Amino acid sequence: MVIEIDFNSDEALYLQLRNQIILGIATSQFHEGDSLPSVRQLAELIGINMHTVNKAYTVLKQEGFVKVDRRKGAVIAIDVDKLRTLEEIRKDLQVILAKSSCKNISKEEIHELIDEIYEEYGGLE
Amino acid sequence: MVIEIDFNSDEALYLQLRNQIILGIATSQFHEGDSLPSVRQLAELIGINMHTVNKAYTVLKQEGFVKVDRRKGAVIAIDVDKLRTLEEIRKDLQVILAKSSCKNISKEEIHELIDEIYEEYGGLE
DNA sequence: ACATCTGTTATAGCAATAATATAACAGTCG
DNA sequence: CGACTGTTATATTATTGCTATAACAGATGT
Numbered sequence: 582m583v584i585e586i587d588f589n590s591d592e593a594l595y596l597q598l599r600n601q602i603i604l605g606i607a608t609s610q611f612h613e614g615d616s617l618p619s620v621r622q623l624a625e626l627i628g629i630n631m632h633t634v635n636k637a638y639t640v641l642k643q644e645g646f647v648k649v650d651r652r653k654g655a656v657i658a659i660d661v662d663k664l665r666t667l668e669e670i671r672k673d674l675q676v677i678l679a680k681s682s683c684k685n686i687s688k689e690e691i692h693e694l695i696d697e698i699y700e701e702y703g704g705l706e
Numbered sequence: 707m708v709i710e711i712d713f714n715s716d717e718a719l720y721l722q723l724r725n726q727i728i729l730g731i732a733t734s735q736f737h738e739g740d741s742l743p744s745v746r747q748l749a750e751l752i753g754i755n756m757h758t759v760n761k762a763y764t765v766l767k768q769e770g771f772v773k774v775d776r777r778k779g780a781v782i783a784i785d786v787d788k789l790r791t792l793e794e795i796r797k798d799l800q801v802i803l804a805k806s807s808c809k810n811i812s813k814e815e816i817h818e819l820i821d822e823i824y825e826e827y828g829g830l831e
Numbered sequence: 832a833c834a835t836c837t838g839t840t841a842t843a844g845c846a847a848t849a850a851t852a853t854a855a856c857a858g859t860c861g
Numbered sequence: 862c863g864a865c866t867g868t869t870a871t872a873t874t875a876t877t878g879c880t881a882t883a884a885c886a887g888a889t890g891t
Contacts (some may be wrong), residue, residue: 673822
């Protein structure tokens with residue numbers, strides 16, 4: 582998988598990395614059981630520090646996207662906790678939808694946007 | 707309007723303030739033309755520094771939610787730039803929906819969530 | 832056994848950001 | 862004139878993000 586890091590972004594490197602990997606799972610570029618590159622490999626590949634990659638992996642572990650095995654490194658392993666996730670999503674959506682509502686974006690336009698994006702995400706299989 | 711600030715949150719105070727005000731506009735607690743409290747008043751009310759409030763107002767101005775008048779202070783004034791806003795929303799949704807997709811949350815569940823939240827946002831009037 | 836890889840932990844330094852504290856300035860209003 | 866407005870400047874402190882170097886224990890392949 583190609584990981585794109587924008588060094589001019591104001592978003593933290595470890596968060597960009599986290600997001601890219603979640604995107605990668607959603608778009609089936611990573612599958613349950615796949616190993617991610619080791620922290621040292623990926624760090625060298627991208628050209629950033631080992632600890633920055635390690636922080637991204639730690640967050641992904643914390644959020645239930647990977648499990649870390651001392652032999653295989655970081656392995657994709659989704660911990661499906663729907664209730665918890667729904668609560669997080671709701672909180673994220675609240676501010677975003679407030680913004681869109683203020684800017685006269687209709688509910689229907691949001692629904693269309695959702696469909697467009699979700700089309701790329703096949704779900705787990 | 708009641709502004710709730712969580713001093714234990716890891717979210718920056720000025721961002722909490724920004725979000726609360728956007729929420730306030732979406733839920734019609736603030737209307738086009740309303741004045742927000744002055745930076746010094748609101749700072750004292752919440753118990754934070756004047757500059758933190760000023761930063762929140764500056765961001766809101768930058769994002770097209772208020773205009774600052776030297777006489778009336780920060781006045782709610784929505785600059786509707788739909789195309790620009792849609793692009794921002796799309797980018798925000800991309801990561802959130804990737805996350806929900808990984809966690810086996812269906813498109814329909816997201817749609818329901820959208821409807822629930824949007825119900826509280828009457829739109830501008 | 833040995834070298835090499837893995838994640839993990841510790842410590843340190845540097846830069847940017849968040850928040851605070853004073854202070855001053857110019858425009859507005861009663 | 863006095864009291865308010867936003868704005869700007871400067872300084873300090875704490876936190877965060879990122880890097881650098883180093884070491885440790887477990888796993889792997891030769």
